[in-house]
Amino acid sequence: xxxxxxxxxxxxxxxxxxxxxxxxxxxxxxxxxxxxxxxxxxxxxxxxxxxxxxxxxxxxxxxxxxxxxxxxxxxxxxxxxxxxxxxxxxxxxxxxxxxxxxxxxxxxxxxxxxxxxxxxxxxxxxxxxxxxxxxxxxxxxxxxxxxxxxxxxxxxxxxxxxxxxxxxxxxxxxxxxxxxxxxxxxxxxxxxxxxxxxxxxxxxxxxxxx
Amino acid sequence: xxxxxxxxxxxxxxxxxxxxxxxxxxxxxxxxxxxxxxxxxxxxxxxxxxxxxxxxxxxxxxxxxxxxxxxxxxxxxxxxxxxxxxxxxxxxxxxxxxxxxxxxxxxxxxxxxxxxxxxxxxxxxxxxxxxxxx
Numbered sequence: 001x002x003x004x005x006x007x008x009x010x011x012x013x014x015x016x017x018x019x020x021x022x023x024x025x026x027x028x029x030x031x032x033x034x035x036x037x038x039x040x041x042x043x044x045x046x047x048x049x050x051x052x053x054x055x056x057x058x059x060x061x062x063x064x065x066x067x068x069x070x071x072x073x074x075x076x077x078x079x080x081x082x083x084x085x086x087x088x089x090x091x092x093x094x095x096x097x098x099x100x101x102x103x104x105x106x107x108x109x110x111x112x113x114x115x116x117x118x119x120x121x122x123x124x125x126x127x128x129x130x131x132x133x134x135x136x137x138x139x140x141x142x143x144x145x146x147x148x149x150x151x152x153x154x155x156x157x158x159x160x161x162x163x164x165x166x167x168x169x170x171x172x173x174x175x176x177x178x179x180x181x182x183x184x185x186x187x188x189x190x191x192x193x194x195x196x197x198x199x200x201x202x203x204x205x206x207x208x209x210x
Numbered sequence: 211x212x213x214x215x216x217x218x219x220x221x222x223x224x225x226x227x228x229x230x231x232x233x234x235x236x237x238x239x240x241x242x243x244x245x246x247x248x249x250x251x252x253x254x255x256x257x258x259x260x261x262x263x264x265x266x267x268x269x270x271x272x273x274x275x276x277x278x279x280x281x282x283x284x285x286x287x288x289x290x291x292x293x294x295x296x297x298x299x300x301x302x303x304x305x306x307x308x309x310x311x312x313x314x315x316x317x318x319x320x321x322x323x324x325x326x327x328x329x330x331x332x333x334x335x336x337x338x339x340x341x342x343x344x
Binding site: 089090091092093094112116117119120123124126141143144145146148149152153155156 | 251252253255256257259260262263264266271272273274275276277312318319320
């Protein structure tokens with residue numbers, strides 16, 4: 001009964017989005033999950049250009065980035081949206097972590113400060129999203145409070161969610177663990193870096209937002 | 211030495227969200243680990259992260275937080291309705307929230323029913339054991 005009610009609500013939400021001019025799809029998640037890599041993959045697939053720079057050092061994306069009018073097609077369905085890439089949400093930011101990654105003190109402190117502002121902005125932007133793709137690193141334990149808080153807030157705001165388990169190309173990847181952590185959501189395993197399983201990803205995106 | 215401070219839910223029950231967060235962060239910034247009976251509202255958890263970010267400086271590196279919460283998803287429909295009504299009337303007192311300063315708590319490992327707080331020494335010990343295994 002609850003599932004039927006949820007489906008009805010989702011359909012109702014989707015109908016609202018169809019009437020809206022610019023659907024905003026946000027990429028959320030902890031740092032280094034691959035949000036910008038996925039944003040780049042989507043933009044390269046459909047616009048032929050990338051969106052932002054990526055790095056193995058956390059908090060590379062420290063400002064909200066928007067790519068407007070992304071138009072995607074899959075199996076006869078079409079969807080146009082504004083893609084919003086957000087800074088990774090964290091509960092701790094220590095400039096010394098950036099020092100360990102080889103940065104100079106001044107640069108590390110600046111990055112830390114910008115990263116804290118980025119987290120605040122990402123949380124503020126939650127209210128503006130129509131659909132959110134939560135991007136998780138499938139090689140990392142998903143039972144973190146940041147993940148639970150992000151998804152809990154999306155639930156509280158009734159924003160449709162697609163969970164992406166990224167980095168499935170890596171040996172340590174554990175898709176089942178992510179699925180077990182968030183059983184109420186459709187979890188799609190992809191490698192944004194190599195473009196693995198992107199067909200399934202777009203299919204799932206249409207399900208949630210199309 | 212680690213100091214754990216227990217906060218019964220009644221201490222935050224009548225505070226608004228901003229005051230709740232301020233109270234919890236104040237204790238954490240005194241380098242104490244908060245054991246809060248129950249949990250904050252989901253939007254308050256996000257607000258707590260936001261406020262934490264605003265307060266980060268050279269001395270305060272942030273927080274580690276974890277919530278142990280009984281899973282009611284599989285429960286009977288009537289039981290879930292009952293619990294929702296109790297939550298609305300009395301606040302969400304079930305489970306426990308742990309909040310610690312990032313300078314002391316390096317990581318919180320969270321399985322659905324178990325929580326492990328890893329301090330700097332704990333992490334060193336874990337990596338020592340891993341090296342020994344190899």
